[in-house]
Amino acid sequence: MRMAIQGIGVTGGFGSGVEALEAALRCGKVEPQQGIIERQGTIDTYPLYLASIAALDEFIPKRALRRIDYFSKMTLLSACLALKDANLLEDERSRMGVVLATGYGALKSTFDFLDSYLDFGYACSSPTSFSNSVHNAAAAHVSMYFKATAPSLTVTQFEMSVPSALLTAQLWLAEGRVDQVLFGAIDEHCDVLRYCRKQFFGAAEQGPLQPLQFDKQSAVPGEGASFFVLTREVENVAYAHIDSLQLGNHCVAPISLPAEDLLLVGADGHKECGRWYAQVLQGREAVSYAPLYGSFPAAAGLDLAVAALSLRSGTRYADHALYAARQGLSVAQKLQAEKLSYLKFGPGGDYGLARLSV
């Protein structure tokens, strides 16, 4: 069953809102910020695509946010932006399901909770940090704030979180369990994650991100959230339709790609996943937009937002690598294909393939 994308809300290294993402696509470049961590007397600096949640004040009073952590704030901001974009901020939402995808969950609250007992003893374990660290806390905050009483689901599947969760969103709509799905993808950055990535990837973390150099580790960390208002097929769609979804494992049953479509790949500079794109694409042209927001599992949601924006505007945005190679050329061309396929690989050959069209 086709799903219509009727509203989008995003936040990431490029800013907040669809307009900010579109501006980044037109200019073809977002400079990462600098992450700084002081630990054991040494200062570690590294490129990082950080999101900002400043725009949340426009939607939600501070008092209502007092117990809500950064992860859920990022979630709420993007959810508000998506509902505003779909003109649904004031609507009744008892038939709106909530589906969230996250690779790692609320990392900061997870470590805040450990801090509470490691620093002060188990009797001082913080129940508020514990509650915020539970993976579905963000979905709960969304449901509570928007009074969305329909089914709620949080999925975590590392790189496959977004395609996997989309499948269930699609079935809920098809079964008539809900009339709309507020679908979100979120991941946050934190110091411990930087430590882990540095241990795993060393100097490669310094970028620049070159996602289409599939055999090269070039991932630069990022964070962000993307939300979509999804409905069943409509006549005049705001962005685009997701026509079909396919999940599987390329090692077990090789994937065959639609021949005509423009290919947007979720390659984000991780070599372990990159090898699968190289194997499947066999030199076929593809685009990737990771250099606009960095690499994190839920960035697959931002990839989808770019796919929807490309189809709505009929534009093929040049990816960063292309832009860098051809300075002076226009970064936006007319989109030739009618359909766009989005392909996301996990490190073990697991894949999600979504086909989109207007």
Next chain:
Amino acid sequence: MPAVTPIAVTGLGCLCGAGMNLAECMESLFRNDRTPRPPSRFSTDHPVSYPVLELRDEFKLPLDDQKSVYARTSQLALTAALEALADAGWDAESLRGKRVGVCIGTTVGCALNCDDFYRDYKDGTEPEMDIISRFLRSNPAAVIARQFKLNGPQQTVVNACSSGTDAVGIGASWLRAGACDIAIVGGADELARVTYAGFSSLMIADAEPCRPFDLSRKGLNLGEGAGIMILENAQQLGAKMARGYVRGYGSACDAHHLTAPHPDGAGLKQALYEAFAAAGVRPEEISFVNAHGTGTPDNDRVESRVLNEVLPGVPFVSTKGYTGHTLGAAGGIEAVFTLACLQRGEIPANIGFSTADPELPVTPVIRNTRISGRVALSESLAFGGNNAVLILGKGD
């Protein structure tokens, strides 16, 4: 909403504090036997020691050296999956070439709460990455798919304490939609210091063996384990016998509070009505309910009120006294128990209950009780206001 097609369940697998496989669990349940004790696999400096339901024995994964490869939650999931697949007559070889989905609920299995690693990190040393690497290899649904080289959708559901129930409902929905032909569904969770500290900080852990629905109930005992079912569509099932059916699933969110249930059980009622409609079953056809019954004051009060309103006179039992609260695994384990009890025609006594609470309009069964009928219901209430309900049918 029109009723949906029942989905056949062909295999069951389960391990938890009540037993190392389904047969052992059922034996403990009907012997009314439980063994809560202080946690043995980790320690804390907490002034109170809360009893937990750990696995009784060291468990052996009948695979090559997987112990160090996967985190405990995924080992539990794999062990129960192997039991369920064998029960359904499948093995890695015969599954090859099939479209097999995996949908597993968990909480601990996906949280980066590696506190030993983090303690070292905080202390300024450079902890080794093996714990993190293991975490990254241990997504429960992905582990099962990888182990059996499956091609199909995978999903790890993290809806807190209703995860297992949701995973079963979602897997059944995949089969109906043709997303796969076979699905391995259920829940898994290990006992961890982090959840132990978390539930004690919420002051809903009982320092005594838990007492679901009892006047003196003080909270839950944590547990661990996994409960897995194999679902198959009609083509796969062929002439095979079904162990039972997933008849209907419903879920809804209270949208009320982060940690407390809605006082009137609004979301639970909505989930119940959706499950009835999906199953095409009337409340009076339900032969028994496997209640969530954690033993916390709030949960049991809300649940008792809703059961009295929606399913008056229907016998119910919480099996958490035997298993502890296994969080993301609970829905999987209890769905497995529900089908096994339907098959047996009997439900176990609600262990831990002795004195009725005047605030609770209905009370659970106090002794092993014969039941008749072909459908039963299993429900879960979760943190975040999630409620999930499965209606399960008796096998052929």
Next chain:
Amino acid sequence: MGVKEKLKKILIEDLNLEDVTPEEIDDDMALFGEGLGLDSLDAVELVVIIQKHFGVEIKDMEEGRPAFQTVNTLARFIEERLA
């Protein structure tokens, strides 16, 4: 600083009551429900806060409930325990 003043400051800081000043918290104002507007999750956090800042242990909610009425009752409880 007296126990009451310290309590008010800690409540605001640790429960993130950014829009309230210590002066606005009346000694006899209800902490839960109407009044300061705290709820059940704040109650268990308050147990940790009292333990952390005053070294006073509250074993369960039955013990905490009578103390958790107002700043006055809570201060008295803490003072009695510390005496």
